[in-house]
Amino acid sequence: MISRRSFTAFLAGSVALAALPAAAQAQSSLERIKTSGVLRIGAVADGAPYYQKSVADGSWRGFYIDICKKLAGDLGVDLEITETTWGNSVLELQADKLDVFFGLNPTPEREKVIDFSGPCFRNAFSLVVDEDEQRAAWEDFNNPETRIAVDAGSSHDSAVTRHCPDAQIVRLKSQSDATASVQAGRADAQCLVLILALTLVSKNKNIGKVVIPSPGDATTSNAGFRREEDPAWKDFVTGWIEEQRQSGFVRKAIIDNMALLGVTEEDFPEGFDI
16 A cells, blocks of 8 residues: 555655746646645546436545545545546646546547546456357357447447458447347447446346457557656556556445446456456
């Protein structure tokens, strides 16, 4: 655990304001968090299991809420949660309304305007298939007889295109359209990242099961930051995340919050790894 003393030492080693010219003395995110005693994060109200806001009392839960609470606690500061959307989170980071936003994939477009931590976890590409399906490798699905539904232009689309170029790739407008295609028998499988696939199967017990085809392939979920000259805050959070991954805290937070959606640890398919 990162103590308040170690955080203070890290801060002291990261800045030397007295040696900087006046123009360079704008307060960095790391300094602002320390001096204000507040960590500002964004959260998405309907983003379960990542984030979820209670309609009844306005309280928050989700595995990124648990992770941010621990980050604030380890820093010895208060946590301030601002409701946002996945789409607006980048803009709010740029506007310095948030200190960090967890749950972004570092796409080339986003990397042009904000900075990212290392991976919080790896979200494996998986397939939702019929309960009797025995195939377990991407190459087994890579044939003209197999129809795989995806939401067009998504990371799911890219994954299937990489691994199953010979399959019939059924590109549809949205994830729900792809799900409907499987349910109607117009597709044999739907590609989704694991967290979404498990959530889908939990809500639709009759749709089938989740497999992680081999060889494993995954996208990442990362923390995003406002771009600034001093990398101290980004570097600090990146190191902290790696500690929490190694300790098993991130994995436990994910599994515990998936349970809120009816997904137990036993429901995670063989090959689950963060």
